[in-house]
Amino acid sequence: MKYIPHKYQEYAANLILDKPICGIFLGLGMGKTIITLTAIDELLHDRFETNKVLVIAPLRVAEDTWGRECIKWDHLKHLKISKVLGPEKNRIAALKSNADIYVINRENVEWLVEHYKTKWPFDMVVIDELSSFKSASAKRFKALRKVRPLIKRIVGLTGTPAPNGLIDLWPQIYLLDRGERLGKTLGGYRDRYFEPDTKNYQTGVVYTYKLKLESEAAIYQKISDICVSMKAQDYLQMPERIDNFVHVEMSLKEKALYEQLERDMLIPFAEGDIDAVNAAALSNKLLQMANGAVYDEFGEVRKIHHRKLDALETLWEAANGKPILVFYAYKHDKARLSELFKGKAKELNTSQDITDWNAGKLEVVLAHPASTGHGLNLQAGGSIIIWFGLTWSLELYLQANGRLYRQGQKETVVIHHIVTAGTIDEDVIKALSRKEVGQMTLIDAVKARMGGQQ
Known part of the structure; x- marks a missing residue:
């Protein structure tokens, strides 16, 4: 199939070509894979600025999407994809094969870093779903952080950069710029831009943080030179x-069981109790009951409605x-x-x-x-x-x-x-709505401007 890019796709591909570090926040269905592959092809075979490319992606995407896109488009059919997946012997064989792009699932990033140690061979890395690196304590983040100085070009792709608020941004931006914009540590970022929201005043443990006054605009300004965002609704004729x-x-009986668990965190059954030891467990149990069944203390399923x-x-x-x-x-x-x-x-x-x-x-x-x-x-x-x-x-x-x-x-x-x-389902719907408002604020703040038009 012949690739005829939209203007926004050309714009995004040029950003990848022109910027050694780049965060592209693309709306769903806007073709982030074809955009990135087109740029990779030019860097490898026209500009000769890149030698070996690694793509880190969710497992299903690593298995299917990147290889399928190369087969689909005429201008990419010559690209060789090696899938670094499956048992260790298969992964090692895939790394030894001659290819343009090596695709690995994010769960194996730690293994890959350990495998190469200081002999990291990939001068360009694409993180497909950058938001999956939003935890600074995750092993995958710590592993990639070790080899970040050895990576000359890095691209972060996602449509949801801050699904739970701007506190999620620091690890993602750190992997792009090594702390140049938002600071070298999560603690420093948090102290600079956030303040405690909810905490235990007896122990001093902070549960959640909220943005300080004017911090939101300051964060957007800091990252605006390397991050751009595009929403499908702005550039495409989307379906209704x-x-x-x-x-x-x-029923009244079913609702009474639900309310008993909500109130007492316990429903006694002869065969096994349904209990919740803390608020998180209670939320989980209530969601199950809203769906109609719940696991008891022995892992058996109790059907409710x-x-x-x-x-x-x-x-x-x-x-x-x-x-x-x-x-x-x-x-x-x-x-x-x-x-x-x-x-x-x-x-x-x-x-x-x-x-x-x-x-x-x-x-x-x-x-x-x-x-x-x-x-x-x-x-x-x-x-x-x-x-x-x-x-x-x-x-x-x-x-x-x-x-x-x-x-x-x-x-x-x-x-x-x-x-x-009358259940926690209603709270989930409200929460998703609130978070989407916050997410869109970030997207709009770093929205790409092409020819003066948003």
Whole structure:
């Protein structure tokens, strides 16, 4: 297929070519992979400014997306991709092969750094989903930090740079500029731009931080020379999107069980109690109960209600044979969903499954948002999403919806949210809405300007 880039794609590719460090915050479906591959090809084979390229990506994206894009586009067919995946012997063999681009999943970054030690061979690194390096305490961040001085060019790609607030930015920007803009340490960044919000006044432990006055603008200004953002709505004719909220009601008996757990953090059963030892565990248990089932103290599943299953069945029937993508939260959700769909539901476990979905061969696909959240192009296979189990993570929520709501989608995208009334589900929906407002503030602050037009 011939590649005819949009103006914004040319603009983004030129940024990668012209800046040795670059953070590109691209909206979902805007073609970050093809943009980056086009720039890599020129750096490797026209400008000769790069010798060996490493791409770090989520596992499913490393397995499928980067190689598939090279095959798809005529001007990239000559690029050789080596997938550094699977058992260690396979990874070592892949590293020894002659290729232009080596793609590894982020879980193996620590292994890769240890494997090469001081003989790090990659002069260009692309982090596909930069936001997955938002934790300064994560092993993957610490490993990549060790070899950062040996990397001459680095590109960070994401559509969700600060899903939980600007406190997430420091590790990501540090990997780009080694602390030049936001400081050398997370503590310094936090002290400079934030102040305690909630804390334990007896122990002095700070639970959350809030921005100091004028810090938000200062952070945006600091990173504006190396980070640009683009939203699909600004540059593309996006499909219409409809968000639908389906509210279900528990019976009085079911609601009483929910409220007992919420109040007492314990529901006694003869076969095994349902208990929650702290607030985080309680939130988890309440989300499970809102979905209709919950694990007890022995790991056994206790079914509470079938209200969401009934609503889902109604939505499935209303789809009238059109493919649906159903997001679940827990393993017991998946088990009950599989039972509901009576063998018609499938998970996307292989590249062939993705091909079958995009070919319209699969009517129902079950997916956990963490496994399909990044980089998979599923827009050709359907336009209906159903959230059976909700997530607190704005990043997962946006990325999962972006599998269908993206460039190339030809139908109106309908996103159904099944919400159990009077439960923590309603709090999740409100939280996602609040976080999205904060996320868009960051995106707008570093929005690319091309020819004076946003």
